[in-house]
Amino acid sequence: xxxxxxxxxxxxxxxxxxxxxxxxxxxxxxxxxxxxxxxxxxxxxxxxxxxxxxxxxxxxxxxxxxxxxxxxxxxxxxxxxxxxxxxxxxxxxxxxxxxxxxxxxxxxxxxxxxxxxxxxxxxxxxxxxxxxxxxxxxxxxxxxxxxxxxxxxxxxx
Numbered sequence: 804x805x806x807x808x809x810x811x812x813x814x815x816x817x818x819x820x821x822x823x824x825x826x827x828x829x830x831x832x833x834x835x836x837x838x839x840x841x842x843x844x845x846x847x848x849x850x851x852x853x854x855x856x857x858x859x860x861x862x863x864x865x866x867x868x869x870x871x872x873x874x875x876x877x878x879x880x881x882x883x884x885x886x887x888x889x890x891x892x893x894x895x896x897x898x899x900x901x902x903x904x905x906x907x908x909x910x911x912x913x914x915x916x917x918x919x920x921x922x923x924x925x926x927x928x929x930x931x932x933x934x935x936x937x938x939x940x941x942x943x944x945x946x947x948x949x950x951x952x953x954x955x956x957x958x959x960x
Contacts, residue, residue, distance in 0.1 A: 840871035845930070847937050847955030849882075854938070855905050860952030861889075865937045867957070874927055879917040882939070882953075891915070893949055894940045899926070901934050902956050909935065933958055 845867040851860030863882035869875075880895060892915045900906020909929075910920050922930060929935050936956045940949040 843869045843871065843931070844960040845869060845876075845957050846960050847957045849880075849937065849939060849953040849955040851953050853902070853936075853954040853956070854951055855903060855954075858952065860954075861939070863939060863953055863955075865955055865957065869922075869927075869930065871927070874922045874924070875919050876922055876930070877917075877919045878912065880912075880915060880937075880939070889941045889943050889952065892939045892941050892952075896938050896940070897926075897957075898936050898938060899929055899934065900936060902936070906936070912937075915939070930957060931959070 847865040849861070849863035849865060851858040854860065861882050863880060865878060865880050867876050867878040870877075880892075882892065895912040895915050896908045897910040897912065897920075898906040899909045909926055910922075912918055912920060926935065933956060936954055938951045938954040940951050942949055
């Protein structure tokens with residue numbers, strides 16, 4: 804009988820020991836998890852002179868924060884001057900392309916003042932490489948097509 808009690812006690816002691824080891828290992832793994840990636844601050848100065856071909860559009864600023872874990876770009880846009888005869892900015896786009904080139908529209912931004920968009924991994928690489936730019940478009944009269952009035956290369960701050 805004493806042998807059975809001793810065996811049972813040793814079994815429970817072994818079980819408790821292994822459970823404690825497993826918990827220790829889990830906590831150890833949690834401590835070694837990769838650190839979270841920092842958010843990246845970005846900006847662009849919007850001017851007509853950066854258009855291709857160059858124009859005389861309005862001046863503005865684009866500021867953004869990019870979260871590398873969620874791929875979310877949160878942005879704010881402000882215009883310092885208005886264009887005579889122009890309706891307010893109608894659309895903002897992110898284009899793929901370097902300075903001095905005309906690139907395809909990658910994203911139409913959901914608001915002309917602030918908002919968020921989720922980038923693909925490919926566009927994240929372009930953003931971090933300085934190969935995305937933002938442009939602002941307006942109409943000078945209702946019914947007319949949109950015209951790009953300012954542009955800026957998005958760069959890390």
